[in-house]
Amino acid sequence: MKYRVQVEVLPRRGILDPQGRAVADALRTLGFADVEEVHLGRHLVVELAAASADAARASVTAMCERLLANPVTEQFVVGAAETA
Amino acid sequence: MKYRVQVEVLPRRGILDPQGRAVADALRTLGFADVEEVHLGRHLVVELAAASADAARASVTAMCERLLANPVTEQFVVGAAETA
Structure with a gap:
């Protein structure tokens, strides 16, 4: 899927x-003039094959830990897995 | 607010x-190996003073149109305004 x-x-x-x-x-x-602060980061959409939505999210979390985010300076949020 | x-x-x-x-x-x-496609863009968090949540979203939409996104090559989604 x-x-x-x-x-x-x-x-x-x-x-x-x-x-x-x-x-x-x-x-x-x-x-x-009303802008107080802006934080700038990255937004990624990952399309992948996986056995279930949970497996897809787990795989993307592993990708974040290994490549997509720098754990020292960045935090990441993995959203829900939708069927594509 | x-x-x-x-x-x-x-x-x-x-x-x-x-x-x-x-x-x-x-x-x-x-x-x-199961990755099929990745799309990479930007994620921004804008903190601003506004009279209401609707006014805050309208202001951020105007920011996207004027600076934050390139309308020719990019699309943007403005999320809900939360009180900060």
Whole structure:
């Protein structure tokens, strides 16, 4: 069965996030004065074959631990596995 | 009131996604043979002051249209506004 799993990877709270800061500054320059903070990370959609939705999520979690996220500086959230 | 709004920005379907492709290849090389496709985009968390949750979402949608996403090559989804 084919599944689609969403992953978000974001800088850990307290870790310097210069990209997020640059985006916040740019937004304020454009006139969005109410912006207080922006955090910038990655969003991934992984499509994979797996025996079940649980197996798909477990596999994507292993991918995050091995490649998709840097555990020192980033945290990740693996979303639900939808059939694709 | 302070709100936190999640945004995901992804390459439009059918648009070349070389980064996603590189990630898929790297995952297969690492032994995740069941990976079929990966799409790679950005995840943003915007914290802003707004009068209501609807106003916060509308403001973030305007930010996406003006800066956060490239409408030619990317699509974006603005999530619900949570109080921060």
